[in-house]
Amino acid sequence: xxxxxxxxxxxxxxxxxxxxxxxxxxxxxxxxxxxxxxxxxxxxxxxxxxxxxxxxxxxxxxxxxxxxxxxx
Numbered sequence: 001x002x003x004x005x006x007x008x009x010x011x012x013x014x015x016x017x018x019x020x021x022x023x024x025x026x027x028x029x030x031x032x033x034x035x036x037x038x039x040x041x042x043x044x045x046x047x048x049x050x051x052x053x054x055x056x057x058x059x060x061x062x063x064x065x066x067x068x069x070x071x072x
Contacts, residue, residue: 008043009023010023010043010045010056012045012054012056013045015047015049015050015052016052017047017049017050017052018049019047019048019049019050019052020047021045021046021047021052021054022045022046022047022048023043023044023045024043024044024045024046025040025041025042025043025044026042026044027039027040027041027042028042028063030063030066030067031067032066032067033069039063039066042055042059042063043055043056043059044059
């Protein structure tokens with residue numbers, strides 16, 4: 001399980017390959033309103049056996065919110 005700075009613990013469960021996902025934090029580079037930005041401390045589960053990577057739904061939704069163009 002991974003714990004972020006706010007103390008939130010994420011349980012990613014088991015991988016279909018029978019491994020257990022391990023929590024870690026990554027950086028994601030994305031385009032926001034025409035600019036490249038780096039978002040840090042993104043929680044991610046990764047299987048040490050097969051390398052499969054998963055995210056919690058609320059993390060994906062937050063990233064999608066950041067990627068939406070600004071209304072202007």
